[in-house]
Amino acid sequence: MSDAPFTTYVALGDSFTEGVGDPDPTRPNGLRGWADRVAEQLAVGNPDFRYANLAIRGRLLPQIIAEQVDAALALSPDLVTIYAGGNDMMRPGLDVDAMVAEYDLAIGKLVASGAKVLVFTAYDAGWAPVFRRLRGRTAIYNELVREVVERNGATLVDYWRMDGFADTRMWDVDRLHMSPLGHTRMAANVLNLLAVPHVVDAHVLPARPALTAAEQRRENLHWVRIFLLPWLGRRVRGASSGDGVAAKRPEPAPI
Template identity: 65%
Template sequence: MAEFTRYVAMGDSFTEGVGDPDPQRPGGLRGWSDLVAEQLASRTPEFRYANLAIRGRLLDAIVDEQLGPALDMAPDLVTIYAGGNDMMRPKFDVDRLVGRYDDAVAQLTATGATVLVWTAYDAGWSPVFGKLRGRNAVYNELVREVADRHGATLVDFWRFDEYDDHRMWDWDRLHMSSLGHRNMAARVLGVLGVEHALEPVSLGTLAPQPKSEARRENLVWAREFLLPWISRRVRGTSSGDGVTAKRPVLAPVG
């Protein structure tokens, strides 16, 4: 069973932990990567962890801002999830995007570290994000090629059917909920072949939602998430403006 001592997490809000609030933690967030780090730390006293992820970051910014610091830390485990924010932009050059991703993954795997990459989630059921299904599928095939080419380990989010349940998602329908983050942490540890103590997520049967309640939730979502999100796109701003990495250097967990 693999033992890791230096874990660096790279990416955007997915890895920062948005959707899993915890005011006692750096940045006020927990998230799947913190949970993974805690389980790994419980096995290895000298374990150290850094999380460079910042919400809203496009893939170019993730590579430009996070790759160098990650390499300098000489990790033996790296997770990198990038491209999700790019795919929601009107203009999207998937070949150029994945070309940069390919170069970053090549540099990371060349160090001998175990490198985990993700496919995008299949949100085909979503009236809004489902419209991106085609470009997500193309991106996923290219990411699979990147993983194969460089010996990276793939976390195939596209095939995680349990995320078809809305309880796995936060109120904004874009970020995972606390349950979703815990489930992702268990999935990652499973991919790594690491035994863990995380309780499995058990959702039970989902009760039918009255149409009136669904309409009310849709209106609240449109007002409080969708319209501000569109406004940021128009203004060229990001939810990550002014946000810094919550764990910028390798340090003990806790």
């Protein structure tokens, strides 16, 4: 039985929090994700518990702040999770300092509401081809986020330092979003940070056999076809993967 003192949990962010990579056709937007899994455990033995998820894939940090922060505060949450900035860091010419300064104000507003606020660092993708090129920018972002968390009295979820995510089985075929295994492991980590009893398996996997050069080439070509080319096409068109997508749980409700 959960003894967590939370009655209203609101999750904010982009595809990471919406649950992309963890498909479930029975759920809104066809996704489950780590935040749903956290909410399921918080609801155990807690009949008053309600959960909203305002995250939408493709959203940039300024959009998340403009569209989701005040909307979340209007729901009177006592628990908020937020990750923003991942999509921004893939854009050229980003001013990381200016972006995190805006984030700082938003985190301050959320904390001032009295809610417990969990803020994520970005993942260390130094092991991953292509994404490793963003490692330096991501490290700067993370240090600034750590300062924001300390200054505002939020709680840090340090994704950068988490173990187990260098395993490719933790990732969807696009190599950008977590797989169901990754979302499950993230849920376990968040629940552990909250000190909430749970039954979520963190999935410590046996070592994966190394791929042959031919297998690696096939995987790389598949990734280029299903992710990189469509992503570049959206950049050229000025489109977003979140165009036309609505928040999957806009109001607090039982889960």
